Amino acid sequence: AQSVTQLDSHVSVSEGTPVLLRCNYSSSYSPSLFWYVQHPNKGLQLLLKYTSAATLVKGINGFEAEFKKSETSFHLTKPSAHMSDAAEYFCVVSRDTGTASKLTFGTGTRLQVTL
Amino acid sequence: EPEVTQTPSHQVTQMGQEVILRCVPISNHLYFYWYRQILGQKVEFLVSFYNNEISEKSEIFDDQFSVERPDGSNFTLKIRSTKLEDSAMYFCASKVSGVSEQYFGPGTRLTVT
Structure with a gap:
């Protein structure tokens, strides 16, 4: 069985400040x-995505996430928020690759x- | 950049009617999926499809649901007799072999009245 828990349903930040969206997984x-x-809309x-290569993963639009097995976490971060980052973010788990x-x-x- | 497309973007139907939601996956992808998101709830897996057969289905995917790949490009989800609780956003996704990430279409909003 696999599951993810997103610890915050809503996060509010000011433009230019760091973003942290938290996720814990179980697999x-x-x-x-x-x-x-x-x-x-x-x-x-x-x-x-993280697929057992580097634990620090870089994505699009300046986002990063770090896989921490000891903490079963995969938190999403961004150093400086932009207005266009306003959206819904989903942490997702999959069992295997192929x-x-x-x-x-x-x-x-x-x-x-x-602002 | 290739992308998954879905039609229609919004479908309104009466309870008990049949609906077919259509998807065109990315052309070299071999695995196809349907997910749904009821308003205010999380995205839920419905079914996966590979090599012209269902690979896995959730408990939501009962006898009222069916999927088909009628030709080389389309992937459809049929709901035979819609219920009010089928109202949701339905997402189609696809992926290639050997990777785990799936690519999603823009969704079809189904409203059952």
């Missing part, structure tokens, strides 16, 4: 982990960016 297998972003866009494995989504974190 019986060595997991693949992802962050997807959903802008209002848009589809789900892949931000970044088969038809489903994605299991967290409940999402809504990021608000204020």
